[in-house]
Amino acid sequence: MTTLSASALLPFLPQEILVEILSKLPAKSLVRFKCVSKFFSSLLVDHPFTDLHRNWSLTLPSRMSILILYPVLWREPNFPNFNWHYTINYSEENQGNLHLQANRLQYFDDNPNLFRKLYLSSSLNGLICFCRFSDRSDEIAIHNLSTRQHIPLPSNCHYDGSCKMNAFGLLGFDSGSRRYKVLKSVEFTTGDSVSVKHWVFTLGVDKSWREIHSSPYYHPYNCFNNHFYSTSVHIDGVIYSLNSLNKDGDIVAFDFRTENFRAIPPPPSTTMWVGPTKATSGLVKVDGRLAFVNNLKRDELNPLRYGMTIWILEEESIAWKKQYVIHFPISLEGSFNKTNLFFASNHVGEIAVLVMLKRSVPILLFYNFRKRSWRKFDIYQLPVPHLITAMHFISDNIF
Template sequence: MSSSKMKLSESALAFLPKEILVQILSKLPAKSLVRFKCVSKFFCSLIVDHPFADLHRNWSLTLPSRISILISLPFDLEDARFHCSEENQGTLARFHYTINYSEESQGTLDANRLLYMDRNRNLFGKVYISSAVNGLICFCSFSRLGDAIAIHNLSTRHHISLPSSCPSVRRPSGNSITAFGLLGFDSVSRRYKVLKSVQFNDHDRSYRRHVSIKHWVFTLGVDESWREIHSSPSYYPYTCFNNQFYFHTSVHIDGVIYSLNSLNKGEIVAFDVRAENFQAIPPPPPSTMPGLVEGPPGVGSGRSGLVEVDGRLAIVDLFISANRDNLWRYGMAIWIFEESMVWKNQYLIFIPIPFEEIDHHNKRVLFVATNHVGEIAVLVKHNISVSILFYNFRRQSWRKFDICKLPMEPSMYPAMYFILDNVF
């Protein structure tokens, strides 16, 4: 656009009331709004205004085209530890892809490689995804020498490295730090917060190991440093260092971060993002569904995962069972946590994928998440391909996408996140 036309557009827009301008701009995608910020100081101040970002996010929730799927393909954790020594942390390979979809989409979808992430070793070479909320991604460091945490906006590519709250650990000392961040959204202040949990492993002169845990909170756009808080009950999340299925063990729902407690297996801890306090939630009772059996030898049935179902916390247990004809099949047993603080009777849903089509040599063949309209999405890893199935609770029906242009190897265990177009 020429400078004369640009000035004409600005002068024409200047006659519009600010309320109408806000409504028009809020319906634009985040990438377009980033360009608008460069037009004038007026547009820049309008778009970076906190209420505008809140309005834009609300619009994005109503538009299917504003939601995409992020696929992360890191190597197997055992291979990762082998390739990723403390001296050579940057050699760990990982790939990131986005997939655009809608409720009407069927058949085949293309995966788009995020080359800017995979090639930028300075920002993304030594980190892994810990959580994602509304298109903002929380990255943590693979290193056990510090507490580096960063927030990345996938829509605008804006990257924020959060300050440190712990002194770095020296390699020869034998001590280590494991830092893990979980992202949440305060529905009252409309601000994003990061809960950072750090486990300190210290050794005294007698080489006895002492473990301690501390927690901090950082409010994006407000805080300049971390604020320490105290946890009751004693809590520490699952991370890539203590559980290779860490991405199944936490979920953010309506201003609360729910996380499985690695210090008390089976217990769930709820962190209220606004009040910044913790509450323990008892696990659901053992499975009561008849006919659930162990799978055939050498085949893994997956692990429990936390997801959101109709705005409620839910636990999904992946299992394998045999029908009357002795044919194996995968399924999901789902418990839902009600407002009355009790677990609702579990649902039993079978996944319509032939058992023989799934890669059983890799036990991380299924990944479960929920999208913004309440559907359960199941990512299925085949031998050299991936498909995603969506289950609609209200319709009690499935739809399936086969993902193209997504390279798969036996050592890869894909993780899936739903990303909202967000200008914040």
Template sequence: MEILSKIPAKSLVRFRCVSKFFRALIADHGFGVLHRSLSLTLPSRASFLISIEVRTRDGDDPPRRGYYTLNFSEQENLRRRRMLRANRVGFLDSEPFLLSSPSDGLICASKPNGDVAVRNVGMRQRIFLPRLNQYQGEDCALLLGFDSQSKRYKVLMSVQIVDEESRLISYEYKHWVFTVGVDRSWREINNYCYCPFFPIGDYPHCDYNNTNVYVDGVIYSYNWRTNHSLVPSIVAFEVGCESFSVIILPDEITSRSSYLLFKKSALLEVGGRLAIVFVHVPDLLDILRGGECLCYMDVWTWEKSKKCWEKITITIPLAGSRLIHNAKWMRFATNHDGEIMLLLYTYSEKFSILIYNLKGDAWSKFDISGVEKFQIFSSWKVTLHNIVDHVFPLE
């Protein structure tokens, strides 16, 4: 068991064919927990999944989607040349739109018709969850978290309530929970006050995955458009006891427009804590007038025991600031080495990544190759997911 727990999931898929004993052991619940715990400590088992949606200019054809993975530890030679190669994940091409991924690697996907699936990318395993009649397609948030007590994954579904007669949208929400591998149907939670953020037409440049994060048994998400306030706060969902609470954002953040908050910031896990990362980009007119062109990044971390925010401000070097100024899109992620990643898609139609190491207080920049160049498109939907290799059973 110790030897097999140190083997990547891709190899373990093949090893299931060795014998009935191997097959039973790899599918065992306890072995999945052991392999998952070890993967969280090994950088070689951590990677990033880039999802790209492309629509044609006329909009008649259905959107296409491409998936790529980045693994830093496997590309030491390229890293010396400040290059990283993205690897195409072809078996995911037929997958529906990705909605959520927790910090340890499973992804939750949904189709407009109400189908919901949970997939383990490393094992190429997928299960469909029962369809919920109240599911409203785009008016729905799907969030995925891990319950350390039951050792099971849970999916939280939140739907905005619509009056069937008047078709008016209220500021109340319904919530359901599904325990993967245990429940046969969705269980409703009677709480109408809180709403995890989901895609809204007012924010076409927002990455939905940067508005929520799973940290140590809690799913955190921007609490958006409730009866109490139109100003975002953070709603915390305890996966184990299935209860909600609210965290007030720092005044400096709530004073900014929601558009800038969702476009240039992210909820992330930094050093085992909930964090808000916000990138400040100087106004172009100020730069033309001779102002400062350097960008900088605020990192707010939530001290759970003290119930307060702690802030550090990091200056982004000139080369990185120029890259940010030339970026159409900005996506965020973190890894288990305490590094913050900024994935950038520039106007020259190239992908680059900026990495900040909190421990070493150092920036790195890499160009990304291997991503297909899509010639015809009118809009991009790019998401960045942190995934960890593990064989935790879904059934």
């Protein structure tokens, strides 16, 4: 038996055991199997297998990472992108380590085959959605950081010089069809006149965009009208996004299964600041529900410390409940006006806060809502001080 190759042993293994073994392999290894046989090729695109692999990856800390976008100087002509992309490998395994290292994604930043001047609009299960930074283009692409597969989506809005186009893509997952979909919203501006159209594209199925007509007067925040990134979050097939066209701060939910919109009023007594130079607000996921991070406030007992209020959406009554008031375990005094704070949440019910202090190493804070405790890490190899444009949790994905 020791002289038999692995391929010779495969026919003797029951399929359920083989599937169980393969589901535990990282995505980079699995993509190599696609050319081995028709069995492997069909298995790796099978929905039950991809679901099994994704769920298993979520239980492995080594397959989780944090993606950070760091903007470079836009006036430099030699940079193919506006951003440098860094990943931080974080897991429960390194809780005792107080230092984490940021690793630059050189392959992505220097790739001449990607369309130039792009920015990240959303992410889901290790897939990231990119848009071109342009008011004359609606180009959108999906990129898999695990397999390095890059999927440019077709363009359907052609610039004719009569108006400006503000295109934005949001990535979601349809739990019914088990397919990934992209919602594209394009804002057309001619003088003082503004109109918005929406389309949906199903990855692996559609060849062109399908227009959605039952849409409200809605356009999500993006790099043209906001520098703060946490303005949308995906929960169980629904993406929630702040509406840039409504100054009252409403939230719009888009269901990728029914492909319909619905409006949600903002939490009571909130101010919808969305900018790093002001008190910041944003959307995150807490315990499987939509949460709104409200304005930063000083600790009444300790004026040198700041905290934030977390509102949780009660789905049964479509009402908001002030669930948490948490305070940072570090002082921001003296650097607060120059501080950039960025929020993201992971699948284990934690909220991560990236703190960029002037003349200091970036700090990553994790707050566990169940334990009501903080963990603090210093981040090295990340240029400082500067403005970060996005932070996302990334998981291993075979798609």
